[in-house]
Amino acid sequence: MPFSEILLTRKDETAVLTLNRPDTRNVISSPGMIADIVAALDELGQDESVKVLVVTGAGTAFSAGGNVKEMANSSGMFAGSPEEIAENYRQGIQRIPLAFAEFPLPVIAAVNGPAVGAGCDLACMADIRVASEKASFGETFGLLGLVPGDGGAFFLQRVVGFSRASLLTYTCRVVDAHAALEMGLVCEVTPPEELLLRALALASEIARRPRPTLVMTKRLLLMARERGLAEVLDQSAGFQGLCHHLPEHREAVEKFMRKKGG
Numbered sequence: 001m002p003f004s005e006i007l008l009t010r011k012d013e014t015a016v017l018t019l020n021r022p023d024t025r026n027v028i029s030s031p032g033m034i035a036d037i038v039a040a041l042d043e044l045g046q047d048e049s050v051k052v053l054v055v056t057g058a059g060t061a062f063s064a065g066g067n068v069k070e071m072a073n074s075s076g077m078f079a080g081s082p083e084e085i086a087e088n089y090r091q092g093i094q095r096i097p098l099a100f101a102e103f104p105l106p107v108i109a110a111v112n113g114p115a116v117g118a119g120c121d122l123a124c125m126a127d128i129r130v131a132s133e134k135a136s137f138g139e140t141f142g143l144l145g146l147v148p149g150d151g152g153a154f155f156l157q158r159v160v161g162f163s164r165a166s167l168l169t170y171t172c173r174v175v176d177a178h179a180a181l182e183m184g185l186v187c188e189v190t191p192p193e194e195l196l197l198r199a200l201a202l203a204s205e206i207a208r209r210p211r212p213t214l215v216m217t218k219r220l221l222l223m224a225r226e227r228g229l230a231e232v233l234d235q236s237a238g239f240q241g242l243c244h245h246l247p248e249h250r251e252a253v254e255k256f257m258r259k260k261g262g
Helices: 030-044 066-072 081-091 095-102 118-125 154-158 162-171 178-181 193-207 212-225 229-243 249-260
Strands: 006-013 014-019 050-055 108-111 113-116 128-132 137-138 172-177 188-190
Touching: 006 030, 006 108, 014 030, 014 162, 030 095, 050 178, 066 154, 108 118, 108 193, 113 118, 118 137, 118 154, 128 178, 128 193, 137 178, 154 162, 172 178, 178 188, 188 193
Parallel strands: 014 050, 050 108, 108 128, 113 137, 128 188
Antiparallel strands: 006 014, 137 172
């Protein structure tokens, strides 16, 4: 389907979603951007040829989050009474974290520049983050007298832990890529010109696994953050039973046995 505020491309078994509003530093609070992201995730989740998604930004920023000009003018999603604004969040930008939470495949954020406010939260919705040396991260809602309105209170602490998430959120401190690496917010830091190549190489490495296995593994990893050990073990057993009947499993075992001379 056509998109107005993102670019969606495919390379082998990897899809690349590029936030494509460099003129606004890729703010994600507009109806068009929200609709495009949600529709793209729905499309890719059903595409059996795709195994991994990379998310990045066009221009110099990953995402500046919400549109501060619209906040100043009390326009767009920031218009209306407190109740109306709350509903604008529920029917608008909050659709993005819900869509990522339902997305069945691994997601890599290739953070090419500043990721602040809702942009930082968007990066945290990914499973893996790779950052350019020009990237920076800030949970900066408090600078505008706001709270994380799009899921940051949920996602950030699951990435860096409660204490560091509290520090970043309360202080509104912006950290560079190397500080983000030190605190576990990102997995790797690359030169700017190598960022997308590195993200695609990582995606290619992941895509060597069968798609059904990736889907089930992601479900288990997410489940393990919220459920007890007994539930995770029970679901793991069910998934493992399915995996043992996948043709990819049989091929992998046979390849292993040939390599070992068995």
